[in-house]
Amino acid sequence: xxxxxxxxxxxxIKINTDPYTExxxxxxxxxxxxxxxxxxxxxxxxxxxxxxxxxRSQDTKWPDLPGTGTVYSYVVCHKAPFAGIPxxxxxxxxxxxxxxxxxxxxxxxxxxxxxxxTIGMKVKVEFNPIQDDWMLPIFRPA
Amino acid sequence: xxxxxxxxCAIVGVGATKYYVRGQSWPRTxxxxxxxxxxxxxxxxxxxxxxxDGFAYYxxxxxxxxxxxxxxxxxxxxxxxxxxxxAAITSGGGGSAGSMGLATAALMNGDTKYCITVMxxxxxxxxxxxxxxxxxxxxxxxxxxxSGLVGPGxxxxxxxxxxxHLYGTRREALAxxxxxxxENAIPRExxxxxxxxxxxxxxxxxxxxxxxxxxxxxxxxxxxxxxxxTTSDRAKDLKQKPVYIHGAAHGxxxxxxxxxxxxxxxxxxxxxxxxHKPVGQRLWDMSGVGPQDMDVxxxxxxxxxxxxxxxEDYGFCKKGEGGPFVESGAVRYKGGSIPVNTHGGQLSEGxxxxxTHIREAVEQLRGVAVNQVKDAEFALCTGGPAHLPVSGCxxxx
Numbered sequence: 001x002x003x004x005x006x007x008x009x010x011x012x013i014k015i016n017t018d019p020y021t022e023x024x025x026x027x028x029x030x031x032x033x034x035x036x037x038x039x040x041x042x043x044x045x046x047x048x049x050x051x052x053x054x055x056r057s058q059d060t061k062w063p064d065l066p067g068t069g070t071v072y073s074y075v076v077c078h079k080a081p082f083a084g085i086p087x088x089x090x091x092x093x094x095x096x097x098x099x100x101x102x103x104x105x106x107x108x109x110x111x112x113x114x115x116x117x118t119i120g121m122k123v124k125v126e127f128n129p130i131q132d133d134w135m136l137p138i139f140r141p142a
Numbered sequence: 143x144x145x146x147x148x149x150x151c152a153i154v155g156v157g158a159t160k161y162y163v164r165g166q167s168w169p170r171t172x173x174x175x176x177x178x179x180x181x182x183x184x185x186x187x188x189x190x191x192x193x194x195d196g197f198a199y200y201x202x203x204x205x206x207x208x209x210x211x212x213x214x215x216x217x218x219x220x221x222x223x224x225x226x227x228x229a230a231i232t233s234g235g236g237g238s239a240g241s242m243g244l245a246t247a248a249l250m251n252g253d254t255k256y257c258i259t260v261m262x263x264x265x266x267x268x269x270x271x272x273x274x275x276x277x278x279x280x281x282x283x284x285x286x287x288x289s290g291l292v293g294p295g296x297x298x299x300x301x302x303x304x305x306x307h308l309y310g311t312r313r314e315a316l317a318x319x320x321x322x323x324x325e326n327a328i329p330r331e332x333x334x335x336x337x338x339x340x341x342x343x344x345x346x347x348x349x350x351x352x353x354x355x356x357x358x359x360x361x362x363x364x365x366x367x368x369x370x371x372t373t374s375d376r377a378k379d380l381k382q383k384p385v386y387i388h389g390a391a392h393g394x395x396x397x398x399x400x401x402x403x404x405x406x407x408x409x410x411x412x413x414x415x416x417x418h419k420p421v422g423q424r425l426w427d428m429s430g431v432g433p434q435d436m437d438v439x440x441x442x443x444x445x446x447x448x449x450x451x452x453x454e455d456y457g458f459c460k461k462g463e464g465g466p467f468v469e470s471g472a473v474r475y476k477g478g479s480i481p482v483n484t485h486g487g488q489l490s491e492g493x494x495x496x497x498t499h500i501r502e503a504v505e506q507l508r509g510v511a512v513n514q515v516k517d518a519e520f521a522l523c524t525g526g527p528a529h530l531p532v533s534g535c536x537x538x539x
Contacts (some may be wrong), residue, residue: 008288008290013288014278014279015279015288016278016279016284017281017284018280018281021281021282021284045406046406047282047284047404073304073307075291075296075299075300075351076352077290077296077350077351078349081290081292092289092290092291092296092351094300094405105285106286106289106291106405107288107289108288108289108290114352119303119304136288
């Protein structure tokens, strides 16, 4: 039995935003998972960009998603991703988001034995406080 | 339809520095090494450096990350009197093989007579492998970097995990790629890693981003490699037997796009792939040959799993069958149906962002390679699976 995977310590994580991505992070601050959706044709796109690739509309909606999803792929890492902190086990994971067909999030899965992770497993969001008072969506087993 | 410029241009000179373990080339500078490679390529071709009049780069003319290749500086350093062409394929190592197409475009347009393509890498100040994790994320990479996918090997591991899930591909296949390339490196004086490697040693290698262990990652090396291209008419008068550019393509499809920098590839066909299939198809269409015609394949190997997925995307085996294909011994220099990376590749010889593959293709087609494939007539070279454009070229003796 290996050690459970943990969340990456938030004090080491920094993000930056631009006007087209900031609504995602503002919703995360409120504890809501969202994804960029075209206001004209309904197509989801992640990460958020300034045009819909299907219809070129710039009208963007930020629907509240249920905060659940499915593991599409993952890797298991045992070395700390930053210098100067002790090693720990973490699991970068790509999640297909429920309620936003086609939208994926590249995130972490925590509170699970790495041996128990499977592609296709259901996961649910939590929010990890990171630098500058932002909140990072990460996932635990549903 | 066969390419209008097929065999109209050729590689006529190759030059390289030695390959150094990362940082050990210091106090040499990157421009010092690049100029050595250019001078040696001119000597190899039987040209004067002053005859060089064009530069066809890839990787946005960056030398790794953070260093720039600059034509004016090279002109100043080497005394090149005039240039008529200086351009680059965009993005990174994906364009390495496609640079032969850019050079062809320049030569056939009459912009240049003797064109240099070069790459150099000097990692004394900055490790290329850490380029992602050391920089603060921008608005887009803020959707990637916080996951702890700290470098390209971690990122591509996500794609290979999906491949394992879909097709039952085993790490034994990666072991075979790594070990077969190491076998190829053993007799080569140019190679940085020449000690024999066993399957047991492969499986003991530290796991960096499961399913990729350290041996699945390419080397970190310094050095420079340059090639000279010219028209086939001019090539006849030079010292070496020309190596003809039979086909060259760069590009790719939206479904691959930014690849592991967005993870949005909509279907398994693209996600669990190298992103090369559309370029590969175009390359076979334009060149009029196919994978069955290749005598040797120099497949960009920044990570072992991307060799496997490129073999599928170029049609050496069916999609999903890369694992069993590799495990059958098909890519071995000795006894394989398609010898792959006969120079040891970036996993064992040296990593100069794709240029060592072009160098090896030239040596194979001149008939002077260390691990010579008998009577080699056609060689495939590929650029790195990454952010578009990706690329490939077919070279002919």
